[in-house]
Amino acid sequence: MIKVERLSKRFDDLVVLKDISTEIKAGEVVSIIGPSGTGKSTFLRCLNLLEYPSGGEIYIDGVDVLDKKTDVAKVRQKMNMVFQSFNLFSHLSVLENLTIGPVKLKGMSKDAAQLKAMDLLRLVGLAEKAGKFPDELSGGQKQRVAIARCMAMDPQIILFDEPTSALDPTMVSEVLSVIRRLAREGMTMAIVTHEMDFARDVSNRVLYMDEGIIYEEGPPEQIFGNPQKEKTRAFIQRIRSYTCRISSPDYDLYAMNAEIEAFCEKQILPKNTRDSLLLLVEELLQIYTPYLPEAVLDLTVAYSEKSARLEVVCESSGKAANPLESGNLSGDDLGLAIIKNLTESIDYQWLNDKNRLQFLIKTTPL
Ligand SMILES: Nc1ncnc2c1ncn2[C@@H]1O[C@H](COP(=O)(O)OP(=O)(O)OP(=O)(O)O)[C@@H](O)[C@H]1O
Numbered sequence: 001m002i003k004v005e006r007l008s009k010r011f012d013d014l015v016v017l018k019d020i021s022t023e024i025k026a027g028e029v030v031s032i033i034g035p036s037g038t039g040k041s042t043f044l045r046c047l048n049l050l051e052y053p054s055g056g057e058i059y060i061d062g063v064d065v066l067d068k069k070t071d072v073a074k075v076r077q078k079m080n081m082v083f084q085s086f087n088l089f090s091h092l093s094v095l096e097n098l099t100i101g102p103v104k105l106k107g108m109s110k111d112a113a114q115l116k117a118m119d120l121l122r123l124v125g126l127a128e129k130a131g132k133f134p135d136e137l138s139g140g141q142k143q144r145v146a147i148a149r150c151m152a153m154d155p156q157i158i159l160f161d162e163p164t165s166a167l168d169p170t171m172v173s174e175v176l177s178v179i180r181r182l183a184r185e186g187m188t189m190a191i192v193t194h195e196m197d198f199a200r201d202v203s204n205r206v207l208y209m210d211e212g213i214i215y216e217e218g219p220p221e222q223i224f225g226n227p228q229k230e231k232t233r234a235f236i237q238r239i240r241s242y243t244c245r246i247s248s249p250d251y252d253l254y255a256m257n258a259e260i261e262a263f264c265e266k267q268i269l270p271k272n273t274r275d276s277l278l279l280l281v282e283e284l285l286q287i288y289t290p291y292l293p294e295a296v297l298d299l300t301v302a303y304s305e306k307s308a309r310l311e312v313v314c315e316s317s318g319k320a321a322n323p324l325e326s327g328n329l330s331g332d333d334l335g336l337a338i339i340k341n342l343t344e345s346i347d348y349q350w351l352n353d354k355n356r357l358q359f360l361i362k363t364t365p366l
Pocket of ligand 1: 011016034035039041042043
């Protein structure tokens with residue numbers, strides 16, 4: 001239904017979409033997720049030419065939308081968009097908001113348009129609000145009217161641009177329920193959303209966008225349950241991390257500790273967990289310091305908000321050997337015992353020419 005090839009978009013010097021290729025088939029519900037500012041809305045807006053792409057191709061039902069000879073207005077009628085900010089006409093009643101498009105743009109009679117509008121208002125549970133004006137409705141009701149208005153144009157696909165972002169949290173579910181219903185009825189939809197549980201339930205396919213590309217795409221079970229790429233995993237697990245590079249034995253331990261403490265504070269980690277983390281880092285640094293004139297250590301503290309897992313990852317250059325099993329440790333069995341006591345698991349890997357040790361910290365009270 002929609003095929004996109006090598007789509008790119010820049011705003012002056014800012015390259016927002018780099019190289020997007022994907023397809024949305026009839027009947028599919030595709031969610032587009034990813035960090036803020038990675039071009040999700042821009043991608044959606046390029047699909048219906050609210051933004052004109054800088055490069056690449058878009059085909060709708062085989063028609064090259066960017067071809068100069070294509071009747072863009074006709075192609076656009078195949079899709080309709082629901083915006084974050086509803087975009088209802090405030091001077092028109094709810095019913096008129098639904099009838100104006102079909103009457104003015106599709107030549108439908110007023111009576112037929114009204115009958116259809118009432119059916120659609122029933123579908124979204126708002127038939128009794130037909131005579132009201134948008135300002136008399138709640139945010140959730142306005143968005144449901146916007147969805148009904150969108151349906152009034154008989155689109156073959158609906159593009160949703162963060163349909164619940166502007167809503168009070170109590171009103172999110174009424175809007176998501178309407179979208180779920182459309183999905184069950186087989187409507188083709190592309191949805192930019194920050195509602196992860198919703199994206200997992202409603203989609204056939206999820207596109208994870210990061211830095212202007214589709215970084216990973218797949219069925220929701222893969223993207224949410226078993227993401228194949230590190231950045232996707234970090235986003236899904238809401239992993240926050242702090243990394244510091246230590247390349248000399250004269251590193252500033254106090255500054256580093258202060259930064260780790262600030263990180264813990266930001267993640268609102270309990271005091272025992274924070275104390276365990278600081279003690280673990282201290283013990284690890286004792287182990288790594290003898291290597292430091294030659295090796296470089298990248299120490300990362302990563303916290304998953306979703307699973308409440310706190311990890312320390314040490315990646316060091318040098319020859320392949322587990323730093324916990326090397327000669328420098330002999331005589332420091334106590335240090336190793338403390339490390340084992342603070343952690344639930346320790347994994348060693350030789351990865352990308354680095355010695356990688358991963359420590360999962362016990363988060364239960366000690
Ligand atoms: N019309 C525009 N002119 C200039 N820059 C723009 C324009 N529209 C978007 N941008 C920039 O493009 C980048 C991507 O914006 P976009 O809204 O597509 O991201 P997003 O992934 O949808 O983010 P969010 O999840 O926060 O809505 C941002 O840096 C934004 O400031």
